[in-house]
Amino acid sequence: MLAYTIRRVAQSALVLLIVGLVAFSMFRFVGDPIENMLGQERTVEDIERLRDQLGLNQSFAVQYFKFLEGAVQGNFGVSYRQGRPVAEILMERAPATLELAAVSAVFAIILGIAFGVLTAIRRDGFVANFIMSASLIGVSLPTFLIGILLIYIFSVELGWLPSFGRGETVQIGNWSTGFLTTSGLQALILPSITLGLYQMTLIMRLVRSEMLEVLRQDYIRFARARGLKSRAINFRHALKNTMVPVITVIGLQLGAIIAFAIITETVFQWPGVGLLFINAIQFVDIPVMAAYLMLISVMFVAINLIVDMLYFLIDPRLRVDRAGGH
């Protein structure tokens, strides 16, 4: 167990290093931050002085090493655009993204499972067919288009919901929450639907196919033969057995929701880390880009690491392999 854990952790660390390396080698193609930072009256001396001060004259290996050195101490440097420590900005922006991701995930899970079960049980019903066809939209339309469509319908035409921002937020310690005000909750609706729609259809289709599989199994037939109510069969026996693969997928998709909130946040001017990242790219704000990419990769690596460890605990065959060999 210990050897396995150490090996997996070492692999994860290597993955992080490589992600950072790739990210850093890309930054030079994004552009030069200097022109954005100085006004048009700048002189050649100003440019040189600033380039020196930011260490942009150094080779990319040196820059990368310096970044790693700071990062392990929790120091991600200073944003070129806002002139503030990156760690502070990320902390400030994280609640918005996490709340949006949480609501989207709940929306995707509840509706995804409900629709999945419904379409599996009533396979040929009108409603099920309608949901299945409509779900194609969720899979095939790009996120920004869905967002713009929702804004057009619910904000511009109907005037029911706000088109941008988080509404009023309440500050609890370091955490700013939109859950406690009406405008905050209203502001959450459109972005969470936009962000969660793809995941919802994914979960729905997965639940449906797993459920259809399970419903064909012998024990379901025996349960029917015993005269159990169909609700008990569908929910207690069939759904439970469907959930194992679904939960694995949900776990991995959660990471994706946070990582891919970028587009939704841009469309809805949602003040989270994704919008921060887009701004950073346009301004060539290297410290913010680097910190964001590292955080996202840490998150994915951590999720995968946990999943691996869980497999190890659940699946005895893995343990046998390591212990005895063949």
Add this chain to the structure above:
Amino acid sequence: MKPTSALTLAAVLMATAAPLSAETLRWARSGDALTLDPHAQNEGPTHTIRHQMYEPLIIRDVTGAFEPALATDWAPSADDPNVWVFNLREGATFHDGAAFTAEDVVFSFERAQQPNSDMKELIGSITEVRAVDDLTVEIVTDGPNPILPSNLTNLFIMDKDWTEANNTVSVQDFEGGEITFATTNVNGTGPYVLQSREPDVKTVMVRNENYWGIDQFPMDVTEIVYTPIQNPATRVAAMLSGEVDFLQDMPVQDLERVNAADGLVVKQAPQNRVIFFGMNQGADDVEADNVDGANPLADVRVRRAMSMAINRDAIRQIVMRGQSEPAGMIAPPFVNGWTAEMDAESTTDVEGAKALLAEAGYADGFSIRLDCPNDRYVNDEGICQAAVGMLGQIGVTVNLDAKPKAQHFPLISDGQTDFYMLGWGVPTYDSEYIFNFLVHGRESDIGTWNGTGYDNDDLDAMIASLSSNTDLEARNADIASIWRVVQDEQLYIPIHHQVLNWGMSESVGIEVDPEDQPKIKYFTMN
């Protein structure tokens, strides 16, 4: 009292209370101020936010003319041509109640001259600022400087005591990531007071009831809620759904929609920004073309032919949807030195252009790369695409390379482009500013944006003499003759002047400011 009469009374009370009730202006544009420190960044949206809370000595009104702010009048000193005398406003106070005096002006200018200040280049000619008495300052320059006031319209005045008490005398070291008290707090003399601010999310300002000009300006807005909205479609949607009263950075394709919507209007005015192409004419051979051992751009006939190939009306109608004014010179119309005659000198003549090219020895044309930004000016990439087609008609094959501004502008600074797009605004409203950056030969501190390789020593000497020529008539004559050379040499290919569009709800009354710097104190609300 019967219930009905109580209701009536309530209604009457509410009706009479209405004029006193708060008028909130919800204002959105694409970006946010970078910092609140008055001297740390020299950037448009940042200045715009500061203008609501801080004040310079002089501001520009919506027509671009000078208007007294913290100075009531100003004139060159009668005794010494190197000195300007400013008389200051009596009775102005900072938001914390402290009185505004000459001491604060001296302090603020010295602060703006610190190495970290982004404003120091604009006031580079100033050697000393001294307080004569409480309400008079003298500004000493290193030589006579007739246009000094034009450089002061974004130079904000801070309270000396407040700044010292809060340890924020040094300008924020922006690049070093320093957070000073002045980065997040404001104590100005301006018409609005900072109430709360979350960078990139929301900034709220409320009316300064002790403002010196509260009776002089409309000041109808009692609260300003400023929100950056980056995505153009979302920005317009927020306006259409009534969540925003006043919108800057309108996408041109949505102007008609907003104008057609109930209760919304779009107002426009020519902007202080001209768009043009630069050509590397100084090099013996250029890399981006297919001609070996010679530089076609070095021949003025080639440059003229390229300019004649551009159909500016077609660009205006098709690419810009009518939102531009064709240009014949690279100065916006407000600038001292601009003339209607020179601005009409660009003509379209494809046959004539072909003949000129043939005369220059390029009857079969040549090919060249055009570098263009795609996220800086209004429809910048579209303009370049149109130019590619138009130049193709005279046999000049253009390969378009459009990039984000962060990659485009370093090409011009580093001299790595031979044919490029650039836009220019003139904050001083004087041609000298254009000559200093775009016409003067490139040196470390002058001609920094001149990517043409053009270097004319006689002209440079003439440009250098402008800054100290106090005889305004002679100075204007010099400006006109420099322009004549620029025009005859076809140093640049002017394309058009941008047009600025502001969207607003019908209740908002304001005219468009050519610098894109709305000053909310001028707004009326009804």
